[in-house]
Amino acid sequence: xxxxxxxxxxxxxxxxxxxxxxxxxxxxxxxxxxxxxxxxxxxxxxxxxxxxxxxxxxxxxxxxxxxxxxxxxxxxxxxxxxxxxxxxxxxxxxxxxxxxxxxxxxxxxxx
Amino acid sequence: xxxxxxxxxxxxxxxxxxxxxxxxxxxxxxxxxxxxxxxxxxxxxxxxxxxxxxxxxxxxxxxxxxxxxxxxxxxxxxxxxxxxxxxxxxxxxxxxxxxxxxxxxxxxxxxxxxxx
Numbered sequence: 028x029x030x031x032x033x034x035x036x037x038x039x040x041x042x043x044x045x046x047x048x049x050x051x052x053x054x055x056x057x058x059x060x061x062x063x064x065x066x067x068x069x070x071x072x073x074x075x076x077x078x079x080x081x082x083x084x085x086x087x088x089x090x091x092x093x094x095x096x097x098x099x100x101x102x103x104x105x106x107x108x109x110x111x112x113x114x115x116x117x118x119x120x121x122x123x124x125x126x127x128x129x130x131x132x133x134x135x136x137x138x
Numbered sequence: 139x140x141x142x143x144x145x146x147x148x149x150x151x152x153x154x155x156x157x158x159x160x161x162x163x164x165x166x167x168x169x170x171x172x173x174x175x176x177x178x179x180x181x182x183x184x185x186x187x188x189x190x191x192x193x194x195x196x197x198x199x200x201x202x203x204x205x206x207x208x209x210x211x212x213x214x215x216x217x218x219x220x221x222x223x224x225x226x227x228x229x230x231x232x233x234x235x236x237x238x239x240x241x242x243x244x245x246x247x248x249x250x251x252x253x254x
Contacts, residue, residue, distance in 0.1 A: 068250070073243070073245075123170075123241035126233075
């Protein structure tokens with residue numbers, strides 16, 4: 028059973044545009060929501076993470092928006108660049124234990 | 139961010155042999171390490187959780203006698219695939235966290251296992 032649902036499955040954005048990836052969860056016990064970036068043949072790299080007591084967190088071009096009542100969170104990539112082309116995974120965990128991953132979003136940023 | 143290494147990065151072995159994969163946290167002490175498996179173009183599937191000095195906890199459907207996990211120190215965990223078969227071919231990735239300090243979980247670069 029997929030505890031974290033991620034959409035869209037794939038996304039094409041022009042250079043300079045905004046990439047938006049959404050995730051939804053059901054388990055209200057989740058208290059940690061990270062986003063990971065993965066390039067082919069590499070391990071996932073932690074991009075940014077948020078706790079449920081905060082509605083938004085920004086780090087450089089990456090922003091997480093968190094809606095606790097809707098049980099949704101999203102990743103916004105501003106000024107998207109071709110180098111951002113990768114697979115992005117949202118995840119959720121309880122107390123820093125095992126991550127429950129979404130199915131991933133393949134992002135392609137065109138020049 | 140913290141650094142996690144894996145060794146080897148890729149390995150080819152014959153069916154019936156065993157393969158050991160090492161996962162090390164290089165600049166922090168990992169109270170907990172996780173092992174994941176990833177098939178092409180799919181998400182990560184948790185195999186097991188290990189805490190330093192304790193027996194690993196395996197996810198449902200993962201054979202603990204086939205995938206032996208040892209977390210002997212705060213910086214090292216190993217995964218041994220015993221009597222490997224072609225269906226065990228996959229991308230194995232470990233992650234590590236110091237849950238006492240934070241919830242951040244850092245992943246290794248992965249190990250590509252091919253069983254012929």
